[in-house]
Amino acid sequence: MKKQVVLVKWWEAKENYKDFYDFLEKQEFNPYKEVKKRWNRNMWETLGEDYEVLEIPIFDKYFADYKSWKIMFEKVFPFLNGDVIFVWHSMWAIFLAKYFDEENNSELLEQTKKIILVAPPFKDIEWDVLWTFNFKNTNFKKLKNIQEKIIIFWSKDDFVVPFNDIKDYRKVLSKAEYKIFEKYWHFLWEEVPEIIEEIKKIL
Secondary structure, eight states: OOEEEEEOOOOOOBSSHHHHHHHHHTOOOOTTOOOOOOTTTSHHHHHOTTEEEEEOOOTTTTBOOHHHHHHHHHTTGGGOOSOEEEEEETHHHHHHHHHHHHOOOHHHHHHEEEEEEESOOOSOBTTBOOGGGSOSOSSOHHHHHTGGGEEEEEETTOSSSOTTHHHHHHHHOTTSEEEEESSOTTTOSSOOHHHHHHHHHOO
16 A cells, blocks of 8 residues: 655635735746746655655635635545645645644544644744634643644745744644754755655555
């Protein structure tokens, strides 16, 4: 049975139509632009035949709406085989942390080997808001109960999520594992071999 890696791609979610329209107005269009490769877009190749990569589509990906993302996330559940690694980045990383902290899903917990959060925000930042992705609970009871399954990747020079957010995670998840780097920015590179190596170490 293959190990399953469940992932989604990175994006910047907006909280309302005005922000969304402003975002679109500022976008440059080039029909010949080559799509940039990133570590989480070519996992099928880098992980090899022992892994099955499942990617979740999100139709409203530019809106940080927890309820709608939850609907799409749960559509992957029937395809899980009990040997699952979640590798989620940025906004999706906090969505996943919020889901495990607020939802009652013991079956998903049993199937989950590891939860790898890459550059996860913890709270609103000056130039962006998490809207419904903000944590609702303040005791983080459920998240604390599974913190030994969690690995958090962070870079000190992240230009999107402040590095100080890691202090908030460490207060809540003192027993989680933290991988700190100097120059990975917001992990938007074509290759991040340390993430692939970490996945392959998981039995």
